[in-house]
Amino acid sequence: xxxxxxxxxxxxxxxxxxxxxxxxxxxxxxxxxxxxxxxxxxxxxxxxxxxxxxxxxxxxxxxxxxxxxxxxxxxxxxxxxxxxxxxxxxxxxxxxxxxxxxxxxxxxxxxxxxxxxxxxxxxxxxxxxxxxxxxxxxxxxxxxxxxxxxxxxxxxxxxxxxxxxxxxxxxxxxxxxxxxxxxxxxxxxxxxxxxxxxxxxxxxxxxxxxxxxxxxxxxxxxxx
Ligand SMILES: O=C(CO)[C@H](O)[C@H](O)COP(=O)(O)O
Numbered sequence: 001x002x003x004x005x006x007x008x009x010x011x012x013x014x015x016x017x018x019x020x021x022x023x024x025x026x027x028x029x030x031x032x033x034x035x036x037x038x039x040x041x042x043x044x045x046x047x048x049x050x051x052x053x054x055x056x057x058x059x060x061x062x063x064x065x066x067x068x069x070x071x072x073x074x075x076x077x078x079x080x081x082x083x084x085x086x087x088x089x090x091x092x093x094x095x096x097x098x099x100x101x102x103x104x105x106x107x108x109x110x111x112x113x114x115x116x117x118x119x120x121x122x123x124x125x126x127x128x129x130x131x132x133x134x135x136x137x138x139x140x141x142x143x144x145x146x147x148x149x150x151x152x153x154x155x156x157x158x159x160x161x162x163x164x165x166x167x168x169x170x171x172x173x174x175x176x177x178x179x180x181x182x183x184x185x186x187x188x189x190x191x192x193x194x195x196x197x198x199x200x201x202x203x204x205x206x207x208x209x210x211x212x213x214x215x216x217x218x219x220x221x222x223x224x
Contacts, residue, residue, distance in 0.1 A: 002031075003213050014080075022106040086123065099167065
């Protein structure tokens, strides 16, 4: 079995009747969405907030009822999402799919945040995966220079020959740090740059990591 499928499907076991949940973005949480769609058809009653246009479409196709944000008066019970890297302290790099802003907003407004990954995403130190940083298009070249001064190689994300545009109308700069030994400190520094909308470091946010393996087994680790 696919390791991503194993992790994604396992996370669906944490969702019970009556829950209001956040749905992340990517090829691992895809399997959570598919499984939840099956459970909804069998009678599970849930409402979901998607973290991207792509996930909204998937959830609709799966028949999962969506909860409009203006009806979200209290935190969600649970959010399930993928990650690009997970450190031994359960710090994450996210945003490989470009949905980092909505993902961080929804995760921060959830009582529990479950992260689903295949085993290759668990690393000793974050930073081999370039850190996605969402920036406003205005003056992105200037913001990119400022990011470079923080010790990374900043590369504007390009898709089909043009800048990749997020669901929020912004650009993404992928920052090659090589190693991020202190993600908490880097987050504080990144948040000082006015051109940055959000960065892909998720520190002290994950409550549970579900790791999938190619033989179809999963292991769970408790986070913050
Ligand atoms: O942060 C994300 C999207 O913005 C994804 O969760 C992350 O890129 C992992 O994706 P996948 O499960 O496809 O490997």
